[in-house]
Amino acid sequence: xxxxxxxxxxxxxxxxxxxxxxxxxxxxxxxxxxxxxxxxxxxxxxxxxxxxxxxxxxxxxxxxxxxxxxxxxxxxxxx
Amino acid sequence: xxxxxxxxxxxxxxxxxxxxxxxxxxxxxxxxxxxxxxxxxxxxxxxxxxxxxxxxxxxxxxxxxxxxxxxxxxxxxxxxxxxxxxxxxxxxxxxxxxxxxxxxxxxxxxxxxxxxxxxxxxxxxxxxxxxxxxxxxxxxxxx
Numbered sequence: 001x002x003x004x005x006x007x008x009x010x011x012x013x014x015x016x017x018x019x020x021x022x023x024x025x026x027x028x029x030x031x032x033x034x035x036x037x038x039x040x041x042x043x044x045x046x047x048x049x050x051x052x053x054x055x056x057x058x059x060x061x062x063x064x065x066x067x068x069x070x071x072x073x074x075x076x077x078x079x
Numbered sequence: 080x081x082x083x084x085x086x087x088x089x090x091x092x093x094x095x096x097x098x099x100x101x102x103x104x105x106x107x108x109x110x111x112x113x114x115x116x117x118x119x120x121x122x123x124x125x126x127x128x129x130x131x132x133x134x135x136x137x138x139x140x141x142x143x144x145x146x147x148x149x150x151x152x153x154x155x156x157x158x159x160x161x162x163x164x165x166x167x168x169x170x171x172x173x174x175x176x177x178x179x180x181x182x183x184x185x186x187x188x189x190x191x192x193x194x195x196x197x198x199x200x201x202x203x204x205x206x207x208x209x210x211x212x213x214x215x216x217x218x219x220x221x222x
Contacts, residue, residue, distance in 0.1 A: 015161035020168065034163075038156050039156050039157070040208045041206070041207060041208070042209055043207060043209055043211075046106065047191070047207060048207065050215055051097055051107045051108075051189070051191065051192045051207055052107040052108035053108070053217070054176070054178060054189055054192075054215055055106055055107055055108040055109060055139070055176065055189075055205075056108045056109075056137050057178050057184065058140065058176045058177060058178045058179075058189070059108075059109070059137050059138065061138055061140075061178055061179035061180070061181065062179065062181070063140055063177075063179040063188050064179060064181070064184070065179050065185070065220055065221070066123060066126065066140070066179065067144075068184060068220060069126065069177075069179075069186045069219060069220050070122075070123055070124070070125075070126055072219070072220055073126070073146060075141075076146075076156040
């Protein structure tokens with residue numbers, strides 16, 4: 001892992017079109033500003049982890065409630 | 080290619096090329112699985128399943144995202160659409176993966192990371208939306 005030391009107001013360029021700016025460092029928290037093209041999706045790393053975990057849960061789940069879900073969806077359709 | 084897929088959940092299922100969807104990057108947590116059968120058992124409609132061809136014991140229950148949330152309109156950009164070979168989002172089928180929670184009769188839909196399928200090219204991707212307004216666990220049954 002590349003490790004850089006930066007101060008508030010300083011920036012890091014990643015590739016051609018991504019820039020990180022350290023906006024504020026206070027009480028153990030860092031606020032970052034990120035400039036990137038629209039196609040670069042940016043989210044907290046926990047989100048990616050949560051999605052992997054949710055997929056594993058979905059694949060493992062025995063759809064015991066499938067019958068009631070299907071009944072529920074059909075009721076909505078008929079309304 | 081085998082003409083049937085065998086799994087504990089679905090038994091022996093006919094395998095036709097038209098029902099196979101390729102995910103070039105797999106799904107998050109299942110990056111090694113690239114080919115899925117899109118299975119829609121009539122008795123379970125409108126719920127469908129993506130069943131892995133590489134590991135038929137792995138399947139994901141899915142539901143058209145519009146049935147989870149009628150005004151669901153994920154913000155998809157040009158690069159994502161191009162990756163799926165379309166220029167217009169309306170050419171894609173948008174699904175949410177469902178989670179059946181064991182402890183109670185609770186079913187949730189992952190609207191944060193929808194599954195996008197180009198039905199004519201039979202390619203798909205699960206994308207994580209940057210926009211956090213959509214829930215990872217949108218309640219369908221059981222609140």
